Amino acid sequence: MEWLDRRQTGILASRYLDVILGDAWYTLLLLAQAPVIAGLIALRFQNAPERPSLYFCLVLGAIWLGCVNASREIAKEQAIYQRERLAGVQISAYVVSKLQVLSLLAAVQCLLLLVIVAHFVRLHGNLAAIYLALLSAAVAGTCLGLAISALAKGSDMAVGLVPVVMFPQVLFSKFVLSERYLEGAAAWVEKATITKWAHDMLAEIVKRHEAVDWGAVAQSFAMLGLLAVVLFGLTCAILKLKEL
16 A cells, blocks of 8 residues: 555645635634744844844744644544544544645745745745745745644644744744753754754855755754654654554
């Protein structure tokens, strides 16, 4: 048996997209997060000289959007999921269908985030590359949210866990303490955060006085992809363990 049934994935993704679009108010609420976050970032940095913290805030906003979008999406339909598993739906197909639709939502949100901030604050670097960095962060954040949703026993618990998993993304960043103070376990935790690689990627893209090292950009992009794959695998593993 293939690890992913593409027919199941397509059917599930199409149905999930219909559900998302059918709940217009909920969809608008999700989309509205991006302009709110962008507005706050623009308000804070509009009259300030360029700072690395601007790009860190953009990355953090993108991760937050992806994580919040996904955090309830498995937990809220546990009964439906269990019935579909009895009918032969693959775990991987179910999770991939969620990831596909939520990534599309994240793509729209990241576009809104970037366009609004760029309108009020001067951003250096290639805007398309900046968008790719933000979208990569949001997709990794989506995978983190799906893992939370698989672990949680209900929607309320899932939403409550989001700040808990987001806190290390800030705490172990170099904006709290210099990287030279990251040793031992703390250094490993920092390397496991989405913010580390997403910000490294974005910081390289927006360099002003040096040529962009696209090899370093590709490395950070690959690490974000690896984190997303690990979190995707963790989501599937959690769902499988719940059946034992």
